[in-house]
Amino acid sequence: MLNYLKNIKLRLQFTGWLQYILPVVVAIFFLGIAGLFGVLNFLNLSYVFLTISVLLFTITLFDITTIKFNIRPTESLPRRRDDMDAFDLMRTRRSCRSFQNRKLKPSDYSELLNVVREVNHQNNNKIGHNPIRFEYINAPLTVWPVVGAQEFFVAIAPKNYSRQSIVDVGRNLQKVVHHATKMGLGTCWIGPGADQSSIAQHLGDQFNSEKDHIVCVCAIGYKSWFTPFFLRIMASVVQHRRLPISSLFFTDYQFKKPLDEKVAPFDRFGRCYEVCQWAPSSFNSQTTRCVAVKEITNEEHRNGNTIPAKKSEIKLKRFDFYTSTKSRFYSPVALGIWFANWEIGCEALGIKGHFEILSENDRSVSTMGKVSELPIYDVSWVLDEAN
Numbered sequence: 001m002l003n004y005l006k007n008i009k010l011r012l013q014f015t016g017w018l019q020y021i022l023p024v025v026v027a028i029f030f031l032g033i034a035g036l037f038g039v040l041n042f043l044n045l046s047y048v049f050l051t052i053s054v055l056l057f058t059i060t061l062f063d064i065t066t067i068k069f070n071i072r073p074t075e076s077l078p079r080r081r082d083d084m085d086a087f088d089l090m091r092t093r094r095s096c097r098s099f100q101n102r103k104l105k106p107s108d109y110s111e112l113l114n115v116v117r118e119v120n121h122q123n124n125n126k127i128g129h130n131p132i133r134f135e136y137i138n139a140p141l142t143v144w145p146v147v148g149a150q151e152f153f154v155a156i157a158p159k160n161y162s163r164q165s166i167v168d169v170g171r172n173l174q175k176v177v178h179h180a181t182k183m184g185l186g187t188c189w190i191g192p193g194a195d196q197s198s199i200a201q202h203l204g205d206q207f208n209s210e211k212d213h214i215v216c217v218c219a220i221g222y223k224s225w226f227t228p229f230f231l232r233i234m235a236s237v238v239q240h241r242r243l244p245i246s247s248l249f250f251t252d253y254q255f256k257k258p259l260d261e262k263v264a265p266f267d268r269f270g271r272c273y274e275v276c277q278w279a280p281s282s283f284n285s286q287t288t289r290c291v292a293v294k295e296i297t298n299e300e301h302r303n304g305n306t307i308p309a310k311k312s313e314i315k316l317k318r319f320d321f322y323t324s325t326k327s328r329f330y331s332p333v334a335l336g337i338w339f340a341n342w343e344i345g346c347e348a349l350g351i352k353g354h355f356e357i358l359s360e361n362d363r364s365v366s367t368m369g370k371v372s373e374l375p376i377y378d379v380s381w382v383l384d385e386a387n
């Protein structure tokens with residue numbers, strides 16, 4: 001029975017009907033309650049539930065007509081966001097789950113493809129050692145729960161698993177997403193909601209099943225106002241929430257002392273913390289954590305005692321990045337997305353640094369207190385000396 005229901009759900013999901021069926025199920029439930037209250041003679045309550053039920057049916061009918069059957073007016077193209085600064089752009093980005101029924105304009109397509117080509121060719125600027133790439137697909141792939149998407153970038157890493165390559169996918173694709181946001185385009189990362197076999201089919205010769213692994217896709221296009229009711233609710237209730245910065249950034253390896261981003265020397269990084277906090281992650285799971293590591297430059301020694309340095313003498317040395325789950329794909333992708341946002345933010349502030357994978361010894365973890373198995377250390381961002 002359970003398998004039967006699961007199969008029905010999958011069928012509805014990948015034929016693009018589940019988004020509309022769910023509110024209908026709720027509407028039928030409310031209709032039942034209205035009937036029950038009617039029988040029990042609680043007429044006022046019965047009317048309330050009946051009204052909600054009718055509303056839900058009406059909204060769903062409107063959604064099916066305008067979105068599923070595409071009977072709707074042509075929408076205008078969104079405006080570009082060249083006037084926004086890097087931080088506002090990163091904060092503006094939100095997953096777009098409904099796209100207009102049109103392809104990218106040739107000028108938008110070539111601008112974006114140039115960015116992808118640039119990213120594809122930057123194999124020297126990677127954390128891992130393996131090449132990754134993004135392929136373009138021009139076809140309405142079956143994805144969940146996004147509607148109307150017709151164009152995608154597919155992120156491909158080597159079939160032989162390398163965690164760093166998965167981080168690179170996140171980091172590089174997020175840079176494409178950032179540029180797309182600047183162009184006024186809508187984007188949505190899709191991992192669990194993508195059907196890998198249909199993607200491979202669409203890729204044809206661009207995909208080698210012996211060597212390649214599809215990590216995720218990114219839908220790209222013009223955002224539509226017509227969004228299924230279910231997705232609107234999902235976006236505002238589930239997705240537009242984030243953990244506070246104090247639960248993401250720390251100053252100790254036990255992840256107990258939250259970093260205060262308003263206090264020196266951390267305040268120098270301004271909104272970098274915020275744009276990481278609002279970075280996308282699969283199921284909004286927010287699995288990345290960070291530890292800021294300071295260096296005390298001018299410790300004075302008197303009579304054998306160490307006198308703590310003054311605030312001005314405490315320099316930030318690096319940020320160690322961790323993932324809070326053992327997920328092999330979506331956590332490292334989310335980490336890479338943080339990296340992109342972190343780098344874009346630092347670049348905007350003129351702060352220079354580089355990524356480095358450090359050993360426990362290099363990080364002096366043993367002297368500062370060993371962490372448990374989780375979170376897992378991945379990569380550090382080390383401030384360049386000249387800073």
Ligand SMILES: Cc1cc2nc3c(=O)[nH]c(=O)nc-3n(C[C@H](O)[C@H](O)[C@H](O)COP(=O)(O)O)c2cc1C
Binds near residue numbers: 097189
């Ligand atoms: C690697 C990855 C995979 C994702 N997979 C899906 C997906 O399959 N379907 C979907 O609708 N959203 C997907 N998302 C989008 C997240 O649900 C979204 O980023 C998160 O809920 C936060 O919302 P926001 O992007 O609007 O800030 C994915 C995001 C990432 C980073």
